[in-house]
Amino acid sequence: MDNHKGPARFDRSEPAGDTGQEVSVWRFAPLGDYRPPSPPVSSAASRTWASLTRLFGGSGDKAQSPAVDRDQLIVLAPEQLKRLSPSPDWAAAAQVLDHALGDWWRQDDPEQPVRFLVGPPYSGQAEMVRHWGAAHGAAVVTEPSGEQILAADADWLDHWPEAAPLWVLPHLEWCFLRHADGLSLVRQLLDRAQSGCLGRGLIGCDSWAWAFLEHVWPVRRPDAFSVQAVDGARLARLLATLATPRAGERIRFRNARSGDDLLAAPFAEEDPVRSEIAQLAAHCRGIAGLAASLWRRRLCAAPEGGEAADAATAGDNPTEVVYVAENIPEVRPAAHCGEEDVLLLHALLLHNGLAEPLLADLLPLPASRTAAGLRRLQQAGLAERHDGRWQVAAPAYVPVRDLLASRDYLCDAF
Template sequence: MSMEQNPPLHEPDRESPPMLWEFVKLADYRVPSPARASAALEKWTSLRQLFRRDEVDQRDEQAPVKSEDELRLLSQSRLHDLARPIDWRGAAAALDAALADWLQASNADTAVKFVIGQPHCGHPEILAHWAASHDALRIEAPSSEQILGDDGRWLEAWPATDRLWVLANLEHCYLRHANGLGLVRRLLERAASGALGRGVIACDSWAWAYLQEVWPLPQPGALTLQAFDGQRLSHFLAELMPCPVRDRLRFCNARTGNEVHLELGENNTALSPEVNQLAVYSRGNIGCAWNSWRASLRATPDQGEDGTEQAGETQAGADRGAEIVWVSAVRQEPVLPAEKGEGLAFILHALLLHNGLPATLLPELLPQPEHRIASSVLQLQTQGVIALADGRWQISASAYAVVREFLRRRGFLRDNF
């Protein structure tokens, strides 16, 4: 099926900045710089002191404009208005642009292209959109029984066709087990040799780091979604709202009362430090940044469902008649259970290396008694560290930054993002 026979992946918004979504080579990935965020924060603080020294400084020293006790969580319908779920079609269009030369080359040197994605950055959804636009054959990952049994019939059943194919989850094609690597090694060998024809393989970033250890596969042309720095994130968060909603809203920091700008003015003068800090905290991971932003949005008890306030309510930093949304200054992070030893770390690491695992497989992969694993999983679920999605326990988006740092401090293998 030709591209002309399919609707476009993404209809660009004329107000959107160029390259909001961008796929780059792994070596060109850039984590948002804390130094840049700090510089923006210092500039913002200096301007605040210059123009609002007496008013704001005294207020900062005394009490927040809105304490956490004064605010309430928003309903799901209200959150949907303010921060709609991520539409991955824009990312799929960016991937299409990045693969254009490879697709057009009749005798490409590389038969298979790799796309590496971080947790919660939507690589399965992106590849699904891309595959549909090219009428590419979607290859399903083998079952856990096939992996542990080193069942070569999965590879033998690979369609012998010139049709373009997509394998969207390489991380589900292996298990960190003595018997769980044979199948993926043969898959990578055949893919590299061109025996499988032309296709795209997507892989989670943690699984990619692990597979480079067990079957080194130099891939200088592997692609990844570029990090969202403060500028990109500001545009992205603004575009999550329909224009009628966006035009009548003001976001304000609950502690300082200062406006949190989501659309950049000329020369980026309106870039808010809160957005920069969110970009740095999430390390440019757009899925985690989106989740954290939604979790920070608040309203006062007397605000209606549409965000309007009763007459007489002070709207710090907002114009008269504008609807206000308060942005909590308290980071919403799950707390890891206290546990001696490394049992908890082994569970968290296994979940990240496979981008989620069924509960039944955990005893097969971990050096712990089944009852201890079950108890830890229950604790982690209760505290919001993991969540069940499509039958697999996964690290939640709200806990990802905490878990990544927890494992880094213990010297566990991690991704390079």
Template sequence: MATTERDNEQPCLPGGLIPLDQWSMPDVSVHKTLRAGFKDILEQLRSGLTPESEAFESLDDLPSLPAKKLKRYAPEPDASALAPAILEQLEALRQQGVHNRQVSFIVAPPFSGVPDALLTLPARVIEPPDNLLMSEQDADRWWDEQLSDDDWVLPELANFWLRHRSGLHLLKSFFARVAMDGAGRGIVACSSWCWQFWVRYWPEIHVGPLTLAPLDSERLTDWLDFLARGGNGRSMTARMTNDGHYVLPPKTDESKEKYSCFTQDLANAARGNRGVAHAIWQRALRAKPEENADQDEDGASKTAECWVVPFDQLSLPGVPQGSGQQAGIVLHAIMLHSSLTIASLERVTGIAGAELKLLLSRFLRADLIVQDENTQAYRPTALGYPSVRKYLQARGFSVDGF
């Protein structure tokens, strides 16, 4: 059997890294849909058009998974596994002549996992200064102290600026150094929202950015299966609660079971964003009470069976009705900077603290944002992200390209 491009992919980084301008939204392949339909018809003809012995019993009322089961069926991606996959991809792109920069610039949408992965690398981490409001001279001096010949990583560039007349100099100085290959050897993760602002504000930026390939239906299915196996080879079966059609394991040419288009819907709803897709996947999973045992009588692990709620039955966070223009300003500011404290929000939005607290309390109750216990900064949630993006786009705010 011939080796395909997918066969050589890292399972924790499906599709690898690609130049930013090659990113595109996952779409539905009409050819694949028609081919799957014809295959089902042929299978029915071969079986003499015999209907199923009995209708599938709806399991729509199954309870959500407890935390322990969720950790097994849909564990959080391992940042320490993603990091070497990123390094391997960067080296491969250099050998192919696609990437020849000393500083590797990875632009990705929120929840990509890249910032956490960079923190696990054996390299010096550059953290933002306490004061982001610097003069040009102070910004240059600060980078002189931070950038040297050793290997460094910058986990999130969005944390290094404020949309304020005095909050732009730090990134201006940085972009100029990277463009001139004067920043040493490093890897930068930059939120797609931060990037969108800066390429519009300063179109002369040329840093050869890369990004993660979007997860289409097939790659998303393979990735969810990889996570469920957890590196120990335990297989997982996931079926729809409404009709019993399969979601996992991934479909093969030999598969005779009927498969759902759930991961196709999921890939499009998440816009190829792995973190958003994973959060919705966790929300969709269910299990029967009697399936809570992971082992048989001999202590051997069994094949896990899980159930998946259809998209139209999922309840996902939405922006509260009646949210005015100020709500959009606050949400947009949080997206641009990845996370902001109330003090920083006052500075970049001009909205008074009391009004901000009222808005933030609504967003917290709606599960659109969370507050970091250590920094007290507010950041978006993966489940609330799709509705926030749609809300901002519908009201004319500049959104990211993902």
């Protein structure tokens, strides 16, 4: 018997990968099968790739057009960036997620009443869960407040949407706090969810919180899977298909220093994958949203009437040339961070962002020192505030992760 009431909006008439170029970017795999891509063997960054400047510093090959002096590069307007490099289409990813889940959500008595989708920061797992839930008419469960978590307020669980045959909880990482009083509620949630008491549901969780919760609730979870890492080929496809060319034109993304073409849109299967794109995928540990964010921050244009702009418009085929710059300052957390700052960064990652008042409750620091630490991290480009929560900034994520791992902090498995 199918207890689902809402109409599913995903089209399963064709297998995933045939429904569009961006759809074919996404993969899902059992939790332990996440494999970050390796840099190209021939790359100068094969041993370490901590420098984005090195990545876009040029390959040494013969340039295809004049390079642009970094001082002449023009910052693109927000509307241009939105056209050239918007955020990934998480709805397309959710369509592939639907194929991965199959008919689990329709079964009367499934072996696994809940499923978990785990992903590292900037991988979009929460957005995928939301889109999947919207397509199936699922109730969206809002995470408890910090006060409810610290008070172990069971009213949050008692008001679970029992009338809904299907529910989604996008942010499990926001349902606990690393505090003596902040774990009872999430333990109750996991116990009820996995026992089937809460009905059928899909739960999203950040990978750092998952690593911590494996110690809080050490129960084997065959019901968990992850967003698989993208390699250079799939990242090239994603970046190209995100871009929207102007009518009748083609977009070429060009290395601002060397003049080499890195990527073209519309995407063509026969186009070779440049080593810079493969290196970007490897640096970002295969996290598609992170790679797209770092790519977007480097897009710029040459001044009109300049030599590079003239070369870009020459030829029979109308082409819009977008330059990929190297002039973004590198983020070096080791140069800025004392032990208090490292504690702050680790807390932000374990909870996928925290409001400032809660940080003061979780850390062995006075509130004034916590506030000062956040400002230092912000000035250093290591943290930023988004929707009321402080989080590790995208350009800083990989260097911060490396720093925490070098100091033996608990890290995720991604």
